[in-house]
Amino acid sequence: MAEETAQAFLLRRRSTPVRMLRAPAPDRAALRDILTAGARVPDHGKLEPWRFVVLERPALGRLAGLVAARGSELGLDPERIAKAARDYSDSPLAVAVIAAPRPSDKIPEIEQVLSSGAVCLAVLNAVLAHGWAACWLTGWPAHDRAFAEGALGVGEGEFVAGLIHLGSADATPPERPRPDIDAITRWDGP
Numbered sequence: 469m470a471e472e473t474a475q476a477f478l479l480r481r482r483s484t485p486v487r488m489l490r491a492p493a494p495d496r497a498a499l500r501d502i503l504t505a506g507a508r509v510p511d512h513g514k515l516e517p518w519r520f521v522v523l524e525r526p527a528l529g530r531l532a533g534l535v536a537a538r539g540s541e542l543g544l545d546p547e548r549i550a551k552a553a554r555d556y557s558d559s560p561l562a563v564a565v566i567a568a569p570r571p572s573d574k575i576p577e578i579e580q581v582l583s584s585g586a587v588c589l590a591v592l593n594a595v596l597a598h599g600w601a602a603c604w605l606t607g608w609p610a611h612d613r614a615f616a617e618g619a620l621g622v623g624e625g626e627f628v629a630g631l632i633h634l635g636s637a638d639a640t641p642p643e644r645p646r647p648d649i650d651a652i653t654r655w656d657g658p
Contacts, residue, residue: 477596477597478593481593481596482641482643482644483592483602483603483604483641484601484602484603484637484641485603485641485642486554486555486558486559486603486605486633487554487558488601488637488638488639488641489558489559489560489601489602489603489633489634489635489636489637489638490560490635490636490637490638491525491560491635491636492560492635492636493560493561493600493634493635493636494561494595494598494600494634498598499522499561499563501594501598502591502594502595502598503520503563503591503594505590505591505594505597506587506590506591506594507587507590508590509583509586509587509590510583510586511583512574512575512579512583513572513574513575515570515572515575515580516570517567517568517569517570517580517581517583517584518565518566518567518568518583518584518587518629519565519566519568520563520564520565520566521563521564521566521620521621522561522562522563522564523556523559523561523562523563523564523631524561525560525561528556528557528559528560528561528562529556529557531556531609531619532553532554532556532557533553534609534615534618534619535549535552535553535556535609535615536549536550536553538609538612538614538615539552539553539608539609542612544608548608552607552608552609555605555607555631555633556609559633559634559635560634560635560636561633561634561635562631562632562633562634563591563631563632563634564610564620564628564630564631565584565587565588565591565628565629565630565631565632566584566620566621566622566626566627566628566629567580567581567584567626567627567628567629568584568623568625568626569581569625569626581629584629585629585630587629588604588629588630588632589604591632592604592632595632595634600634600635600636601634601635601636601637601641602632602633602634602635603632603633604630604631604632604633605630605631605633606628606629606630606631607631610628610630610631611627611628616628
């Protein structure tokens with residue numbers, strides 16, 4: 469029966485846009501459980517090639533200002549800057565998943581990077597399974613090296629795998645078209 473419940477959850481799972489997220493958000497104890505669940509992903513070699521940066525409201529407000537300043541420095545379109553800044557200013561809580569591949573003779577870097585992506589999805593699903601709303605974003609600030617290093621503490625060889633924004637939904641998130649499984653699946657059998 470639990471398997472049917474998990475399957476039903478996965479089949480109806482959907483993200484909530486940041487603009488629809490509101491307080492309250494999980495407290496630190498609840499978020500610790502979510503992060504613990506999120507860290508239970510395939511991790512060949514037990515390298516833990518990822519880490520978390522929890523961005524609470526004060527930090528998100530500060531980061532929104534840094535996004536605006538950095539976007540201006542880069543000469544980006546003001547609408548693009550404003551949209552990215554809103555992702556931070558509108559979010560009640562976020563978790564930055566930092567991919568931190570480790571040197572290894574046995575575990576290729578790509579497997580470590582894929583593990584970081586798995587962490588993003590696992591955190592997202594754990595948030596949703598706990599009854600909260602969330603979405604996984606990055607955006608240009610996360611990919612801008614100067615912003616990632618200065619604002620999020622990303623180190624050499626690291627990058628932002630994702631920002632999981634979470635909180636409460638003020639409405640049912642919109643559904644979107646889903647992939648046609650038959651169009652993207654090739655069966656190779658006897």
